[in-house]
Amino acid sequence: MKEGTATMKLSSLLTCLVVVALAASAPAHSADRIAKIGILAPLTGNSAADGNEMIDGAKLAVDEINAAGGVAGYKLQVVVGDTQNQSADAVTSAIERLAGDHDLNAILTGYASGSNFEIETMAEQDMPYLIWANSAQTRDIIAPHPDKFPTVWSMAPSLDEYNTAMVPVVKGLLADGKLRLRNTKVALISSDNPYSKTIMNGLKKSFESAGWTVTSADLLPFGEIDNWRTFLAKVRQDNPAVIINTDYQPGNAGKFLTQFLEQPTDSLVFIQYAPSVPEFLKLTGKQATGVVYNLLGGTLNTPANPRAAEVIKKYQDKYGHEPGTYGPALYEEVMVYADALAKVGDPTKRSAIGKAIGDTHKQIVSGKLSFDAKTHLANQGDDSIPIQFFQIWDGKRVLFYPKQYADGEFRMPPWMQQ
Template sequence: MSEKHPAPSAQRKRITRRDLVRGIGIAGAAGVLSGGAGGYFLSPRRTESGSSVADGKTVKFGIVAPVTGPYSGDGQEMVRGAKLAVEDINNGGGVLGRKVELVVGDIADQAPENFIQAAERLVSREKVAAASGGYATATSVEFDTYAQAGVPLFHTNTLQANSDYVVEKGMTNVFQCCPTEPWYASGFLQLMQGWIDSGAWVPSSKTAAVISSNDSYSISIATVLKNGLKELGWDISLYEEITVPYADWGPQLSKIRNQPPGLIFVSDYLAGDLASFAKQFATAPTPSLLYQQYGPSVPEYIELAGDAANGVIWSTTIGTLPDEMGKAFRKRYLETFGTEAGLSQSGAQYDIVRLWALAASRAGDPYDFAAVSQAVKDMSFRGVVGTYRFDQKELTAIPYPDATDDPSLGMPHLTYQIQNGEQVLFSPAPYGKGSFQLPAWL
């Protein structure tokens, strides 16, 4: 994948400013859409014959999520975020006067056939107006079902191969609502070098142990990281690929302890796997900085890892911001579901359903798929995780600060460190309020 997709730093381009969509806001903890958007939701439009497009039926929106199986922690986050968005939209009068109904498609263990079955059910039987989900297949095989029907699909799978598939097939209705995975490694390398240059971190050695799960997402991140480290004069002392779920990290940690690296970078993204690694590492830590990919965003990670989570660094290219909007959403999530919201998928799916509702309202008919997709392309939408604005060719969210230096025009690439059991966001400005700290074992 690295040969096909060079590191993002090589692809970096400056984005010009465009006007943001006006009149989108959040009213208090309830998160109800207000301002210019309100009129779209509250007022059903009428056809030439005088009948309302709101007559009679609900508008169905599909959410594809692993609500059972090993990824269910993330899947529940997705569904709950979507439910809150549907509640907001319906309380505000629906889409063009029609209530929105959420239809869930369970993809369980993420087997490709589950994605295909979910897509066929949502499109053919449920007749959804649009669909969303946090994950997609590596081969994008389910995209064809949505593309043939024209049904808008929104996902946050973060895979460059998904974006490439959309371009190669000329699809106009499949939107990747977060920047792709090579940006993870590129962004981390920039931060890491900044810590070294400032003296905030002095590596014990310029060597790295890189561990990846054997899927294209994790391998792509690991490959970009390895190449970037080598360009900076680092050596890769260990590289291994594992099959998830993975619990016994003894063999890998034995090699790490025999030859302690300056950096340990794990691109497996399953929360349980990463928590297990952190706990086993903490029993005899090496003088190594520890980065783990995405999984610590899921609440169960800290529950499983406990104090071993402290000091761990992780990032996400789509995550709920610690600003007024993000805090209001997380407060409401806790009050509604009795548990803390994770820092990624709940906010993302909450935003995506509302983004679609605004686009459908502007199109004048939620089932005019081409008009809805065009409205999405023409929009900038500020949600609880930042600004959604899509590359016009790839239909992929533009990252900040990686591809644009304007935070109002890009999706922030967020980097956290767990400190004293709390998630501390320290990059990028202006969202990061904390600061990087050397882990206690260093």
């Protein structure tokens, strides 16, 4: 009996070893294979509202993909790098933390730094990198040698129309009798960062070329700005027909508008980007009625683009509030990456993933996405990614230009003489 028992135990041990060996040699199931996606986002500082929305948008897409079984045999997982104040040191540190994870083979962002210097690092690491802002900086880096950046692509189109589109839009409103202005004077102000400063300088040139008088073009240090009253005192003295603030931070924009309304002039007020962020409306409430802003690559939520309504509804259902620009943006970036991974089949084949991203042709929340091979920017235009002009009215964003996408009309702001 003892000898038989020993023989049985030996047989059982051998069987267990064979099972273990077979299990080790068997391919992993999709639940065991993880493809991590790094998200660079400013989770602390003045742009934290954007950063948190980026993470929420990315997670929304990842959860949806994983619930459907993953992609190419992989489940996706979001890992986050906080870019804080978007300084070079903070962005570099966040990238290093993300890139140190061997399961990470793609990085996505709305924006990481003001200059997009990190594009060089992504190219050196052969890292698929999708970005949704600062396209002028992206173009300046990539256009001289696009073949050196096969994995880097901008979901935002050229921002040139931020510099040029406003003058013809204002002229169109004047011609249609929807806007009445006392003069052709414009006052501009910006904070000292590449995005805002570039747009202010472009608008200055555009208005001057159209024969307008630029009464001021002031530049303030980048960061939190509590007091805009020195600039506004000069505005009240000059009484320009148009006032433009290109600082993109919603907290700053809210204070700017509140201080302007303490003693408003008979001027159209345009604020770059910030009014698109839900935080801006929370800060300003009904005071924001009449403010104008525009977006390139923003969510095109009209009947002509049902994709946007679909994504917004998913976001609202999950998080209980309406997104700004970067929730839908990061949702779409994850989907573009997932399409490329499905085509290539292996997340470690970074160059192939980059090429697949560059070949993208699909409808997204901001229009029809395809990429320019010379600049790696999304193509811009009414048949691709159009520029959109909005006016806030009673807490709602009214898209009034371009007309083929408009869901409402421009109205004279309440502080202007009717």
